[in-house]
Amino acid sequence: MPVTALVSAKSAGTTTSALALTLTSRRPSLLAEADPAGGTVRAGLLQGAAAADTGLYHLAAAERTGPDHLAQVFARHLWPLDREGNRRLLPGLTDPAQAGALARTWPALSDVLHVLAEDAGYNVFIDAGRLAIEAGHLHPTLTPAPLIHQADLVLLVVRGTEQSLALARHVIEPLRAELTERGSGADALGLLLIEEGPYRAHQVAEVLGVPLLAALPFDADTAAYLTHGGRPPRGFERRPLPRGARTATEHLDAVASRRHIQQQYPAHRQIAGVLQRLTKGGARG
Template sequence: MPVTCLVSAKSCGVTTAALALTLACARSSLLAECDPAGGTIRAGLLRGQVSAGYGLHHLAAAERVGPAELAQAFAAHLVPLDGSAGHRRALLGLTDPAQAAALTRTWSALSDVLHVMAESAGHDVFVDAGRLTLDAGRLHAVLTPAPLLHRADLVLLTVRGTEQSLTLARHLLGPLRAELAERGTGAEALGLLLIEDGPYRAHQVADALKVPVLAALPWDPAAAAYLGVGGKAPRGFARSRLLRYARTATEQATVFAARRQVHQRYPAPAHPHLAGLADLPDRPVSSRGAARG
């Protein structure tokens, strides 16, 4: 399963989008709230029901002891997002932005843990990396969890379909693409998650930013408000447009990440007459030849 990082140029509903993807996922899922500016799920959706005794900031001390201690601390600090079912869990974010500096050397080790959760434990992993901050054209070492982005299977820049959002995103795309190409899994890991708020549609956003829109979520104020502040879920929340679109988005992310892994493992053939094989359309497998689960 993929590790997907969500980021933004400015507040574009990254946390709400990450929560929607985590809750809508058809498989076991995990949300790591890794915004150095501080987490909002604890006081928002969970309405302060989880104390500061749980959360991301406790992992720094464990990481300094060793990998086994970090893994144990990580497991101990996960909290359920779906009641007692436990199929959707979260690592809650910082309670104070001042804690971010202590995590600078923890991000790489945490990335290892998240990939184990995805690859060995079969979880869809979503990382709320918050608002991107640059320092001399690179991701800021303290204000952005850069190692998580470097290792991610997919990095989704969250944008709205407005002129303001596209303008802000445009200034970040060059440095972010270069960073992923130089230090990450490749510039091809970058895509857009469109929040359908504003006049611009997906194809217009992709054309304007020269980056593919890999998924879109509808503007659903009632469902988004619940994810932001908690309380009583609106009627029909589980069947809301936001969660229905979010489930589709998780499947699109999985397919995209799987294709990237194939291309990375088997680069395009050097022979020109074979190059077209990489672009063959997907074809459904007949029931006669399909594996039975």
């Protein structure tokens, strides 16, 4: 299963989108809240239920104990998002001042997340927060750069508004260059569109010059629940956002699988073409 990092140029619903994908995945799933600016799910959806001794910062302390210690304690720092324990959260930082302690933690955490995806069959989503660019590269402290570099897919979350597209334009080329030079390749980059505003999916992809890999309906009531917690909207599973997220996760799985095959067999263009035709139409248009 893929490891998918979600990023934004500015607050664009990244955490809400990552939660929607995690909660509606048909497979076991994990959301790693890795925004250096701080996590919001603990105080939002969970309304403070997650224990203070659980979460990302404690993994940094474990990693300093020894290179294997983070992997050994990783499971202890996950919080269940459903009764069955099939959907889990790695809660994020409670204080942005803690971000500096994570620079050497990101690579080890990335390895654990990929093992979880590849060997345990989890859909892993990373909320990497707002991109911070310095001298044309991802900022080493204000972004979890190694998590983005090693992700199978990197989704730039945008809304169909002029403001959102204007902000996204400024980060696309640095992000594309970063993935080419230090990551798994520029073809890992795609868009996740929140369908709010006048621009439709094909217009957004054309304006930004990046393929659209997923689209989520604008569903204010469900988004408010995922952001603030409380009682879920009636018929939660049937509401537009969960239904759209379920479709999106399936399409992302197919895209990541196709990309994996292309990387293994780069000369097999016919195979890639067949896979592309089979998965065409998974993203909303």
